[in-house]
Amino acid sequence: MKFLYVGAHDVFSRHELGFIAALNALGIVDVIVLGSKVECRRVSVGSDNGVHHVTLFHIPCRDLNTCTKWIELLVCGNDYHAIFSTPRLPVVAARLFAEKDQLVILRLWSIRAAKLRDNLRFGAYEDVAIFAPSIGMNLLYLAISNYSIAIDHATFSFASRVYPILRNRLIKLYSPYGYIPEHGSRKEDVKLPDIVDRGDYVLGFTTLSKTGSYLKFEAKPHALVLYQIAKKTGLDVVLAGSSLEDWQRVFPNLRPPPNLHFIGRGFSDLVVAKLYSRAKLVVIPITNRNISNRLLEALFYGKPIVTSEIVRYIHPELRHGVHIFISTWDSIVNDVAKLLKKDDDIESLGQGARKAYTTLFSTKLNAEIVKRML
Numbered sequence: 001m002k003f004l005y006v007g008a009h010d011v012f013s014r015h016e017l018g019f020i021a022a023l024n025a026l027g028i029v030d031v032i033v034l035g036s037k038v039e040c041r042r043v044s045v046g047s048d049n050g051v052h053h054v055t056l057f058h059i060p061c062r063d064l065n066t067c068t069k070w071i072e073l074l075v076c077g078n079d080y081h082a083i084f085s086t087p088r089l090p091v092v093a094a095r096l097f098a099e100k101d102q103l104v105i106l107r108l109w110s111i112r113a114a115k116l117r118d119n120l121r122f123g124a125y126e127d128v129a130i131f132a133p134s135i136g137m138n139l140l141y142l143a144i145s146n147y148s149i150a151i152d153h154a155t156f157s158f159a160s161r162v163y164p165i166l167r168n169r170l171i172k173l174y175s176p177y178g179y180i181p182e183h184g185s186r187k188e189d190v191k192l193p194d195i196v197d198r199g200d201y202v203l204g205f206t207t208l209s210k211t212g213s214y215l216k217f218e219a220k221p222h223a224l225v226l227y228q229i230a231k232k233t234g235l236d237v238v239l240a241g242s243s244l245e246d247w248q249r250v251f252p253n254l255r256p257p258p259n260l261h262f263i264g265r266g267f268s269d270l271v272v273a274k275l276y277s278r279a280k281l282v283v284i285p286i287t288n289r290n291i292s293n294r295l296l297e298a299l300f301y302g303k304p305i306v307t308s309e310i311v312r313y314i315h316p317e318l319r320h321g322v323h324i325f326i327s328t329w330d331s332i333v334n335d336v337a338k339l340l341k342k343d344d345d346i347e348s349l350g351q352g353a354r355k356a357y358t359t360l361f362s363t364k365l366n367a368e369i370v371k372r373m374l
Helices: 014-023 064-075 089-097 112-121 125-143 153-162 164-169 194-198 212-233 244-250 269-278 293-300 332-339 343-361 363-373
Strands: 002-007 028-035 039-047 050-060 082-085 103-108 147-150 170-172 201-205 237-240 260-263 279-284 305-307
Touching: 002 014, 002 089, 014 028, 014 039, 014 050, 014 293, 014 363, 028 064, 028 089, 050 064, 064 089, 082 089, 089 103, 089 125, 103 125, 112 125, 112 153, 125 153, 125 164, 147 153, 147 164, 153 164, 153 170, 164 170, 194 201, 194 269, 201 212, 201 269, 212 237, 212 244, 212 260, 212 279, 212 332, 237 269, 244 260, 269 279, 269 293, 279 293, 279 332, 293 305, 293 343, 305 332, 343 363
Parallel strands: 002 028, 002 082, 028 050, 082 103, 103 147, 147 170, 201 237, 201 279, 237 260, 279 305
Antiparallel strands: 039 050
16 A cells, blocks of 8 residues: 655654554555655654654645645655545645545544633633634534544544534544654763663653743643652652753742753653653653643553543543553642552553553554554
């Protein structure tokens, strides 16, 4: 089989790289990235089914007409079994150049309107104004696609309720984890603190360098949870994705304890793998009802995970105490402190995470469902 995948920069999201790796189990995958430059290159994409090579086309996309002309030029003569696309401009462009009988399948990983209640909880009141436009635009994306793959349960259930006429075109399929393999160290890789070599630390990720709504209702609350765990337990906590300078800018009056270790942003997947390999426990508070790349990543690496109650809406198949530990925003710090004293429970959670990834998220499962769909 041969597939075309059309997206923007979100092609490089963990869940989309994982899906591209799953498609490689069925055949050849060409990837078009809508942006501002012209480039063609071969890239490696890795997941649980190994490393694969895909052709990556970057094309300029100032407007819809420019996009479709470039795509038609690139794919002329290629008989693709299906075209997969991300929301917004990519799926509209894909529908315009696709043959009449050619399948266009939307990768539906989020509907902004579905996250309104979560964002309001953390003060993102501007989301009220975009509720109706979000409903309307996602109706368009689903309507022009032959099928839509929702990659989390919350998005699937919301779309099923709001767009019942399109329910028979909607599929729920959890995405695998993907990455771009790198050999050797990159210059921008940060110098890891000694604690990473010693291991047995609590690991968490957040990006305090971002601004706007993300900083308000994701980055800051996540960082404060890790801060409180470090203060309460006295154990080493690694906060990856943010530097000490980022912390001082966002929290100028809150001095971090010495056992809270910062690892800046921009590091390679080699560093990511090392961080997970030595961690005792991974803490992933989830804010919004849509796919969490960090949760997906921790499941892929088979680590014991503590997360918040939102996960019940995203992946209801994940069982508390079996696959992951489900806490709440109010109790997560105390729950982590208690769990860190129970080595047997932590080991069991690691085994449960590995089993959950294999049975619910793997590339093998994704390839089987896509093949059945086609």
